[in-house]
Amino acid sequence: MAKFYGVGTGPGASDLLTIRGKEIIEMVDCLYTPESKKGGKSLALQIVDPYLRTDLTIKQRHFPMVNDWEQKRSAWNEITEEIVADVKKGLNVAFITLGDPMVYSTYSYLLERLSNKIETETVSGISSFCQISNNLQIPLVIDEESYAVLPATADESTIRTALEQISTIVLMKVSTALPKILKILTELELLDHTILVSDSSMDSEKVMIGLNELNEADQLSYFSTMIVYKNRELKGS
Amino acid sequence: MAKFYGVGTGPGASDLLTIRGKEIIEMVDCLYTPESKKGGKSLALQIVDPYLRTDLTIKQRHFPMVNDWEQKRSAWNEITEEIVADVKKGLNVAFITLGDPMVYSTYSYLLERLSNKIETETVSGISSFCQISNNLQIPLVIDEESYAVLPATADESTIRTALEQISTIVLMKVSTALPKILKILTELELLDHTILVSDSSMDSEKVMIGLNELNEADQLSYFSTMIVYKNRELKGS
CATH class of the missing domain: 3.40.1010.10 (Tetrapyrrole methylase, N-terminal domain)
Structure with missing residues (x-):
């Protein structure tokens, strides 16, 4: 059949x-x-x-x-x-x-x-954020932690609540909502705990660990994802 | 090397x-x-x-x-x-x-x-909840939705907040926290929107769509996961 x-x-x-x-x-x-x-x-x-x-x-x-x-x-x-x-x-x-x-x-x-x-x-297929985490070898969640996956285009209060309540937050498609996301991460003092990856596992892959150098006017690839690791100290940030 | x-x-x-x-x-x-x-x-x-x-x-x-x-x-x-x-x-x-x-x-x-x-x-590997969703062919998230993955052993307020704020909630390792989870899902009227899968993709796999028949004294496999699809009408529930 x-x-x-x-x-x-x-x-x-x-x-x-x-x-x-x-x-x-x-x-x-x-x-x-x-x-x-x-x-x-x-x-x-x-x-x-x-x-x-x-x-x-x-x-x-x-x-x-x-x-x-x-x-x-x-x-x-x-x-x-x-x-x-x-x-x-x-x-x-x-x-x-x-x-x-x-x-x-x-x-x-x-x-x-x-x-x-x-x-x-x-x-099933491997999600990009999952590959990002494995490639950087930074666990998404251990023990009693939790993680959430949100589109960066979600409204500000949803993103804020997730960042406050959940250990690790994945923000998908950040290229279209960069100014809003940077504002929230700055206010919650999470820039040092965030990584940004574009084109994960492709030849054009770019990784930024800690976002202090990122500017809201920067142009990102459509396939850009942020992971906010609230409980991790990121090396290189 | x-x-x-x-x-x-x-x-x-x-x-x-x-x-x-x-x-x-x-x-x-x-x-x-x-x-x-x-x-x-x-x-x-x-x-x-x-x-x-x-x-x-x-x-x-x-x-x-x-x-x-x-x-x-x-x-x-x-x-x-x-x-x-x-x-x-x-x-x-x-x-x-x-x-x-x-x-x-x-x-x-x-x-x-x-x-x-x-x-x-x-x-990277495929997570069990990801396979569950693909096997049942029920999308975890579309458009502006979000999903969260929590251990069922997390405290009640964390689980409640996630269930209230996030579209799709994955609860891992539910076997050790079944009474608490059933109580919360009953109160939030989400039993009809929840699936329970044990031993996903193995020969011993069991799937329950809608949890009205589930009893808090039921014994579940260690590899048991619930997915609460708030935005989906589940067929067969």
Whole structure:
């Protein structure tokens, strides 16, 4: 029976995929990959490049990153129809998504449309903040500690409450909310306890430990994440 | 140059290891594995079993799970000395740990002892709650949502605040704190929004969607996790 697979590619390095994810990509007949800008190169596709069979059909599809929900829904509906048609034809189909499919992924919108129509299976991936923590070898949580993951675009009071209540706080997509985040971290005297990583595990990776040198006008990569380690003394900060 | 590698095995299924983790296990000369009870079988070792070379030296070492910190420190110090000696002899050494090495792992205590003495590298793994969410295909977070990971043994006010402020809450190690957690979830009317999974991705996996049937006297596996999805309607609950 043909099936649809959603596969998390992990943060960027090809060998940070799970073995299950790799084997599914090697097996399927058709691979869908998201393209955020029309004609832009898919980062997810670059990650899985070593595992692509030469006879694999690759369908790079445009997912508009806009505020217009009508436009987004219409794109998801079109891609859903195309995938359902492929699977009903008897093709095994995979869709690849950065990081983990269940964490801030457009894949969720595709999945909710597909799951009543065809059989679906979703394969975990390593989230970027998880890789950042392992790469720097600074534990996210030990013993009775807790951690929270928030979009930097969340409202200021939500971010403040998390920073006050929770031991380790991960702020995703900080590039669009840098002035607000820097203001809060400065007021709570947490700049020394924060790291900023862009393009984790990719060739273009940049790491800043302690944010005293960071300026609110600085331009950050779209894939920028902060981790606020309230309980850790960061070396090099 | 010989080196030490800490490798996250992921939640339980052998093919949920990363490719990098698998390749390191296939390469090293010596593999350390934790054993929680003296003479007990190491779950981490069972997970990586397909990747063990026949000539690999396996050193199963006892990590006491007790409240006596002196006893724990003394065990970590002993294992540290042994690993450092192996690496200085020119052996490549790996240590395996369940889930992700940076999330509630005894590995943190080993790493802080090793990192000034020998070269160390740590490889991410899939956390159990991440696998639970992917397996059930219920997104942890979308759009502006946030999630938090707390030990169920945290104090009641911390858990309550997180449940009130954060969209999705993961409670780890619920087996030892079931009455308290059930009381809080009942009061906040969240039983219908909670799933309970024991032994995720293992043969013995059990899933309960909606907790109305759960009794505070029920005995749960040590590897039991709850996810409270405040924003999701759970099918089957």
